[in-house]
Amino acid sequence: MTPTYPTWSISAVQGVKKTTMELWNSRKDVGYYEVGVFDESWEPIPFVTAYRIIKIDYLSKVKFDIYIRTQDILEARYVCSLSKLRSNDESKTLLATRICSKFK
Amino acid sequence: MKKLLITLSLILGATPILAENIDITGTVQSRCTVNVDTPGAYGNPNAYTLTTAPASAGQEPIVRFDVSLANAYKAEVSYPTSFSSSPSLTDTVAWTGAVTVAQTSTSDMSGYQAASSLAGSKRTYALTVAGTTWFKSTSIATYGGGQAKAFPGGAYKSYLLASCVAQ
Numbered sequence: 001m002t003p004t005y006p007t008w009s010i011s012a013v014q015g016v017k018k019t020t021m022e023l024w025n026s027r028k029d030v031g032y033y034e035v036g037v038f039d040e041s042w043e044p045i046p047f048v049t050a051y052r053i054i055k056i057d058y059l060s061k062v063k064f065d066i067y068i069r070t071q072d073i074l075e076a077r078y079v080c081s082l083s084k085l086r087s088n089d090e091s092k093t094l095l096a097t098r099i100c101s102k103f104k
Numbered sequence: 105m106k107k108l109l110i111t112l113s114l115i116l117g118a119t120p121i122l123a124e125n126i127d128i129t130g131t132v133q134s135r136c137t138v139n140v141d142t143p144g145a146y147g148n149p150n151a152y153t154l155t156t157a158p159a160s161a162g163q164e165p166i167v168r169f170d171v172s173l174a175n176a177y178k179a180e181v182s183y184p185t186s187f188s189s190s191p192s193l194t195d196t197v198a199w200t201g202a203v204t205v206a207q208t209s210t211s212d213m214s215g216y217q218a219a220s221s222l223a224g225s226k227r228t229y230a231l232t233v234a235g236t237t238w239f240k241s242t243s244i245a246t247y248g249g250g251q252a253k254a255f256p257g258g259a260y261k262s263y264l265l266a267s268c269v270a271q
Contacts, residue, residue: 005270026137078269085188085263094188095167097138098267 004101008073018067023081025056027097032056032084037068038100039075046072053084076103135173136231136268141238142166144264146245151254154245166206166240167266174234178269182226183241184262191258196249202242203227209235230271239266 008017023033033054037047048067056062068076080100144165146154156162169179183201187193205217212233220229231237241264247255 027139029140080267080269094261094263095140095143095165096263096265097140097167098265099136099138100267100269102270 005104006079006101007103008068011067013067015070016067017070017073018065019079020063020065021079021101023054023056023062023064025058025060027083028058030083030085030097031058033081034084035064035066036080036082037066037076038078038080040077042078045076047076054081073103078102135171136177137170138266138268139168139170140165141168142240144241144243146243146260148255152247152252154243154255154260156241156243164240164242165264166238167264169231169237169239169266169268170235171231171237171268172234175230175232176271177231178267178271179229179231179237179239180226180265180267180269181229181239181241182224182265184243184245184264185225186262187245188261188263190260191256193247193256195247195251195253198246198249199225200244200246201225203239204241205229205237206240207238209237213237226265 006019006021008019011018025033033056035049035052035054037045039045045068049064051064054062054064066079078100080098082098083096085094085096142163142165144156145163146156147160147162148154149160156164158164167181171177181203183203185199187197205213208214208216210233213235216229216237220227229237243262243264245262247253
């Protein structure tokens with residue numbers, strides 16, 4: 001996900017605001033990313049999106065909306081995409097990558 | 105002459121204003137990307153230790169950060185503190201590890217390690233220079249809570265978390 005400084009805008013639902021993010025996959029070995037919203041202490045903040053785990057091909061882009069309650073907006077600090085890793089039978093360390101945009 | 109001027113002014117006044125929309129387009133490329141440079145692997149120097157140390161037939165994972173904008177991002181790299189999958193373990197596993205700068209694309213980044221901060225297993229670097237930085241991590245897992253018990257046979261996996269966070 002391109003790290004940016006997104007802002008919240010009004011949505012069609014009262015008491016709920018939304019922001020639009022763009023996800024870009026730069027990892028050939030990863031096909032799925034999980035979206036999360038966090039506060040300053042990296043505690044999760046409740047939010048809604050069409051799919052929390054998004055399938056995205058290598059070097060492709062996906063746009064998606066994130067909805068959050070107005071009362072949680074001041075606490076929401078980061079929106080992040082976390083790579084989802086595939087399992088296999090080797091003893092190894094895998095690399096999970098996370099890109100985070102920041103609400104200011 | 106007066107008639108000519110009047111006629112000319114009427115013609116000029118009737119000339120339609122020609123306007124054309126000129127599109128300005130732009131693409132914002134990702135200014136911070138994180139990729140795997142070298143996947144890690146555990147070596148098993150004795151029955152109760154798993155380590156990524158090359159001296160023990162392990163391989164240290166290396167992650168690459170590419171940043172095209174200075175002073176805009178932080179790199180946060182955490183070494184593992186648990187297995188993401190393993191055989192059933194009945195005793196405790198002690199974890200140690202470290203994250204260090206393995207390589208940089210410019211000498212201006214030479215102070216990254218000294219300026220970094222550590223909180224638990226997570227080391228944070230301020231990416232103050234545009235370019236590429238490679239970070240490597242060591243991971244050591246010891247089984248048995250100090251009793252040096254043998255790890256059960258099977259596949260063990262853990263993962264390193266590398267984050268690029270907007271400042």
